[in-house]
Amino acid sequence: VxxxxxxxxxxxxxxxxxxxxxxxxxxxxxxxxxxxxxxxxxxxxxxxxxxxxxxxxxxxxxxxxxxxxxRVYTEQIDVKRWARGHAHAEVTAPYPQPLVVSSLGYGAATPKGGLTAEIVEFADVEALINAPEKKIKGKIAFINKRMERARTGEGYGPAVQGRSRGMRAAAEKGAAALLLRSVGTDSDRFAHTGMMSIDGVENPVPALALSAPDANLLEAMLERGKPVEVKLDVENQRLADGPSFNVVGEVxxxxxxxxxxxxxxxxxxxxxxxxxxxxxxxxxxxxxxxxxxxxxxxxxxxxxxxxxxxxxxxxxxxxxxxxxxxxxxxxxxxxxxxxxxxxxxxxxxxxxxxxxxxxxxxxxxxxxxxxxxxxxxxxxxxxxxxxxxxxxxxxxxxxxxxxxxxxxxxxxxxxxxxxxxxxxxxxxxxxxxxxxxxxxxxxxxxxxxxxxx
Amino acid sequence: VxxxxxxxxxxxxxxxxxxxxxxxxxxxxxxxxxxxxxxxxxxxxxxxxxxxxxxxxxxxxxxxxxxxxxRVYTEQIDVKRWARGHAHAEVTAPYPQPLVVSSLGYGAATPKGGLTAEIVEFADVEALINAPEKKIKGKIAFINKRMERARTGEGYGPAVQGRSRGMRAAAEKGAAALLLRSVGTDSDRFAHTGMMSIDGVENPVPALALSAPDANLLEAMLERGKPVEVKLDVENQRLADGPSFNVVGEVxxxxxxxxxxxxxxxxxxxxxxxxxxxxxxxxxxxxxxxxxxxxxxxxxxxxxxxxxxxxxxxxxxxxxxxxxxxxxxxxxxxxxxxxxxxxxxxxxxxxxxxxxxxxxxxxxxxxxxxxxxxxxxxxxxxxxxxxxxxxxxxxxxxxxxxxxxxxxxxxxxxxxxxxxxxxxxxxxxxxxxxxxxxxxxxxxxxxxxxxxx
Ligand SMILES: [Zn+2]
Ligand SMILES: [Zn+2]
Ligand SMILES: [Zn+2]
Ligand SMILES: [Zn+2]
CATH class of the missing domain: 3.40.630.10 (Zn peptidases)
Structure with a gap:
């Protein structure tokens, strides 16, 4: 009111x-x-x-x-900085083939040489949060939630939860990394990046968005019943905070x-x-x-x-x-x-x-x-x-x-x-x-x- | 008849x-x-x-x-082999930003550390072939021909000339490399790879397809009248010939x-x-x-x-x-x-x-x-x-x-x-x-x- x-x-x-x-x-x-x-x-x-x-x-x-x-002027702001390095992902077993991924904003790197682990699928971030730790520890959490298309964009709210909260949940369960079906409505081989909630996450893990066709691939492989193993090789770096600016123009x-x-x-x-x-x-x-x-x-x-x-x-x-x-x-x-x-x-x-x-x-x-x-x-x-x-x-x-x-x-x-x-x-x-x-x-x-x- | x-x-x-x-x-x-x-x-x-x-x-x-x-059987064939490495491209001046590219099949690598040169635009491969050598020597040839959409795919024939013959023409004129507007009808940020005619090319140069939006970018930069400089960093490798197979099944x-x-x-x-x-x-x-x-x-x-x-x-x-x-x-x-x-x-x-x-x-x-x-x-x-x-x-x-x-x-x-x-x-x-x-x-x-x- x-x-x-x-x-x-x-x-x-x-x-x-x-x-x-x-x-x-x-x-x-x-x-x-x-x-x-x-x-x-x-x-x-x-x-x-x-x-x-x-x-x-x-x-x-x-x-x-x-x-x-x-009048035209700027006002300085302070921003957290981050450098995006490469992000490579590939299925190593049972059906070796590369995946198209993108690091989510401020995501961690893998150890040098990468990491390889089995993936475990979750319908959404809630399912990951509610899963027993032993199901996910040492593995790669794969959140596979689809976003609905709408003129209002109202499908974004529910779908973006996985991106904003997924890495935190994965890290808290001891997962090796997070793979997220992109928060997007297309079926093109682009991963959708974006921001995660990272404040206070003690041991951040690599977090990558998968393009929709790549999420489909993992889904189809998992349906065949054998463990699916993925290798990730990710290079990112947190940098010192720095300046940016709001730019203002007035009539x-x-x-x-x-x-x-x-x-x-x-x-x-x-x-x-x-x-x-x-x-x-x-x-x-x-x-x-x-x-x-x-x-x-x-x-x-x-x-x-x-x-x-x-x-x-x-x-x-x-x-x-x-x-x-x-x-x-x-x-x-x-x-x-x-x-x-x-x-x-x-x-x-x-x-x-x-x-x-x-x-x-x-x-x-x-x-x-x-x-x-x-x-x-x-x-x-x-x-x-x-x-x-x-x-x-x-x-x-x-x-x-x-x-x-x-x-x-x-x-x-x-x-x-x-x-x-x-x-x-x-x-x-x-x-x-x-x-x-x-x-x-x-x-x-x-x-x-x-x-x- | x-x-x-x-x-x-x-x-x-x-x-x-x-x-x-x-x-x-x-x-x-x-x-x-x-x-x-x-x-x-x-x-x-x-x-x-x-x-x-x-x-x-x-x-x-x-x-x-x-x-x-x-009956099911195979028949061995011999194929030329090639390993695709990374292909990075970026505009270094006057408007620095990365480009999305893909090596054309059997394309050469750049020297280690990459190469940087000015680009020179050509409407099609014929224009490149007809250009004086001094216009292109040491520079990067950019073939900027659009493909027409058709149910029959008949736009492919004219457009693919740049891919099949462009690298040869560029190499013969002493160009440093070839950039080709992708042979495709989309406006997505994907480069379209494909085969080039390479037989008998004495000094092959790196040859990369640009996605349509990236070709648009270069075009728009060139329209602004200043020299446009691009850095390429490409790792490819020709391998020894090897076997492949035709697979045959009969009723x-x-x-x-x-x-x-x-x-x-x-x-x-x-x-x-x-x-x-x-x-x-x-x-x-x-x-x-x-x-x-x-x-x-x-x-x-x-x-x-x-x-x-x-x-x-x-x-x-x-x-x-x-x-x-x-x-x-x-x-x-x-x-x-x-x-x-x-x-x-x-x-x-x-x-x-x-x-x-x-x-x-x-x-x-x-x-x-x-x-x-x-x-x-x-x-x-x-x-x-x-x-x-x-x-x-x-x-x-x-x-x-x-x-x-x-x-x-x-x-x-x-x-x-x-x-x-x-x-x-x-x-x-x-x-x-x-x-x-x-x-x-x-x-x-x-x-x-x-x-x-
Ligand atoms: Zn945004
Ligand atoms: Zn926005
Ligand atoms: Zn084909
Ligand atoms: Zn074909």
Whole structure:
């Protein structure tokens, strides 16, 4: 239940007209595609704390300046660093053949020369957690849970448990390593990497995602009834902590510059693809949104702040440190939103605002509906990084993209520019300019929302 | 123009009824899928001359015996051998990032520690051949030709020129290496390997296929106008020649056992996928075809010979050596056909028979048409390996599969079992039993066709 608040001040008709003009301009001439093209070609992989990350930070500042933002600056954050080495896996018995794998983020190495052990299959991480230690000790745990495809991406939550909690569970049972069926919806021979929960794991073991066809292979071998033995040879290394940056660009408000509409995306990516969908598209969408608004004859009433968060992929690190650093200014952020779900069309408009302000969302919907967008719920987190703000009472909005194919590419080498449809980005920017401009321009605000527990 | 011959003896009505029964059985209960599943799971990659190849040969013999073939035997062939080592590529300037590549078959290694050079783009291999030496000497030739998608796969011929002839052209111009946009129709981050023409190349240079997204990357970097520098680090090794095998299984004819209908597929595969489409599906289709025919109350009049050719991928080696070894018996082979175009549905029935025998093909069509198959042309090669027989006057038939998606997976790590639809295989086997049974059972034969030049 959300707080009651003062009654909503309706959006001004003139502001709605300006938003409509912006929407049409976005559909006709917005060019977020060039931004994601530039980022993927000129920077490419940009995992937090790597050289690519540094280049991305430089790219973002340079680009924002060129686009005409009023202020461009960075805020340093501290990140845990890790070097990915090779990861080889092969079945050694009974049917020798190589497997396609990828180390999960911050995973351990094998001993030099590798390790060989029998695999033991588990339906999901719960089954592993509940298994007797003697079943798994010294062996390789194989979590074989499939992810369901959905426009909302709702299959991700259940499936990602194996990735976030599997290595810890395997290590605690004395397993030699973890093999995980990739958290993804494709059937291509790509492993999906991603973050694990590693804090406090005493003896981390190597943890590898298997591509779906490779998980199928192991499954089929196990069905034949003989023990299946796998050799792993993995070289990874934890490095000393280091700096990364949130990159911030502002279109400064003409009347209430201290009040902020914060729209974000994350600048970092995983290191095997070029991060076109995750989250190059989001970076491009919010940058292009601000550019279009900055080209109006006058600045909106409030400041529109674009934050390209660092180190989202390794635990919302940039967002958490941003919120910590700006604890005292959070009440100046009247709304937060993030684009981080690929490059599909926006199909739903969610909010997290007091019910008393629903009339404003309804007015926004008048301009969003022609884009094929329906009104969703009031439980939006605003996106992964935004959720940290929402947890601190900041109202949020969410322009939900069609994620049907998102997890075909997510965190794989196959997350590349060719998966981005320029027309879809235009529709995204059209929705974003409507929401962002109206929030920055409107008379009233959204108050606060109850912090999430 | 094909030779005139005696008038065709029409197919017997009773034989046509048997063929129809076989067709229906194939649609209902044929299980080629289990065979390709077994081959991909229990053997996997099986490039000619490797351990996997040996296991495939053992697998095929064992399987044929189990399926109840009357005779199962192997015929040794000699193959050139090669060991694939790692292949790393990265752009070093102006936009450092890694590239996904794969060594083309029998490609050379780089010097230890790799080589770094500027890339020079060519629209196709002809452009490279026509370029002045000073443009390319010491640099890396980048052939950037796209392949067109087609149901017939007809885009392959033009595109594959770069792969077969590119390295030779690059080496002759003094290039440091060859980078080739993959011969494929997908936009996934897989490089497509495959054979090059290497005979007589004096100073072979490293030759690598780039995935389509990586070729796009280089293209986009070059468009920005600065020199693009790439580092290659490749470890490959030519090995001494060694043995491989054609594996043969026969359903021996009841009346004219010395006359043969030869149906084939190739047992070898490239080494990065499990060879499900190329050519596990074909292996399964022809084996299951023979099995169904062997379950009839009596053997057909002639021998049905299933030949699983070795070393097709490295130059039709098994087929060439088969034809050489059986030069004197080729006139006993009344028809040859091969399944080697993936696992799509058959949509066209081609032949290469004397015109005087078209009536027989027309009768076969009566039973094929209900499977959604149309009559094609009389220029069939019968398939890659079959073409060597046709070149020696053996008549051929071809059941053309829908190859729309074939080159999405061809010669990549992504050629795996999940790409095979069991229902499509049933339709294939239904067509194959009709053609194979009638050819083995029919009263007359097809005579000879003019040898190809
Ligand atoms: Zn993301
Ligand atoms: Zn991500
Ligand atoms: Zn083939
Ligand atoms: Zn092939």
């Amino acid at each position: 959300l707080m009651a608040s003062v009654h909503a001040v309706p959006l001004d008709k003139e502001d709605l007209s300006v938003a409509e003009v912006l929407r049409e301009r976005a559909l006709e001439s917005s060019d977020a595609y060039s931004l994601v093209e530039s980022l993927t070609v000129e920077v490419g992989p940009r995992r937090a704390g790597t050289e690519g990350d540094k280049r991305a930070v430089a790219w973002a500042q340079q680009k924002m300046k060129k686009l005409g933002f009023d 400064v408000g003409r009347e209430k510059p201290e009040e902020v509409v914060l729209i974000g995306a994350h600048l970092d990516s995983w290191d095997e693809g070029t991060g076109a969908l995750d989250d190059g598209a989001g970076v491009a969408i919010v940058m292009e949104t601000a550019r279009l608004i900055s080209e109006l004859p006058q600045r909106p009433r409030r400041t529109l702040r674009v934050v390209l968060f660092g180190a989202e992929e390794i635990g919302l690190v940039g967002a958490r440190q941003y919120v910590d650093a700006h604890k005292d200014d959070l009440d100046k952020i009247i709304m937060v939103s993030e684009s981080d779900f690929g490059a599909g069309k926006v199909w739903r408009f969610d909010t997290r605002i007091p019910e008393s302000k629903f009339a404003i969302a309804d007015q926004m919907m008048q301009l969003l509906a022609p884009l094929g967008i329906e009104r969703g719920n009031n439980e939006s987190s605003g996106g992964p990084d935004s959720s940290v703000f929402v947890a601190n009472g900041v109202p949020a909005m969410g322009l939900y993209q069609d994620g049907t194919d998102y997890f075909d590419y997510h965190h794989t080498p196959n997350d590349t520019l060719d998966k981005v449809d320029p027309e879809n980005l235009k529709q995204n920017v059209a929705a974003w300019v409507v929401m962002s401009f109206l929030a920055a321009e409107m008379e009233g605000d959204f108050g606060r929302v109850p912090a999430e527990h | 094909l030779m005139a011959s005696v008038h065709a003896v029409p197919l017997d009505k009773e034989d046509l009824s048997v063929a129809e029964v076989l067709r229906e059985r194939a649609l209902e209960s044929s299980d080629a899928y289990s065979l390709v599943e077994s081959l991909t799971v229990e053997v996997g990659p099986r490039r000619a001359g490797t351990e996997g190849d040996k296991r495939a040969v053992a697998w095929a013999q064992q399987k044929m015996k189990k399926l109840g073939f009357d 021996v004819g009841r009346e004219k056992p010395e006359e043969v209908v030869l149906i084939g597929a190739h047992l070898d595969s490239w080494d990065e996928g499990t060879g499900a489409l190329d050519d596990g599906a074909g292996v399964a289709i022809v084996m299951e075809t023979a099995r169904l025919i062997s379950e009839l109350p009596q053997r057909p009049r002639r021998t049905l010979r299933v030949v699983l050719f070795g070393a097709e991928e490295i130059g039709l080696v098994g087929a060439r050596q088969y034809v050489d070894a059986h030069k004197d018996d080729l006139d006993k082979i009344i028809m040859v056909s091969e399944s080697d175009f993936g696992a799509g549905k058959v949509w066209r029935f081609d032949t290469r028979i004397p015109e005087s025998k078209f009536a027989i093909a027309d009768q076969m069509m009566q039973l094929l048409a209900p499977l959604g198959i149309e009559r094609g042309n009389n220029e069939s090669s019968g398939g890659p390996d079959s073409s060597v027989f046709v070149a020696n006057g053996v008549p051929a038939m071809g059941l053309y599969q829908d190859g729309t998606d074939y080159f999405d997976y061809h010669h990549t790590p992504n050629d795996t079992l999940d790409k095979v639809d069991p229902e499509n295989l049933k339709q294939n086997v239904a067509a194959w039993v009709v053609m194979s049974f009638l050819a083995a059972e029919m009263e007359g034969d097809f005579g000879r066709v003019p040898a190809e030049h």
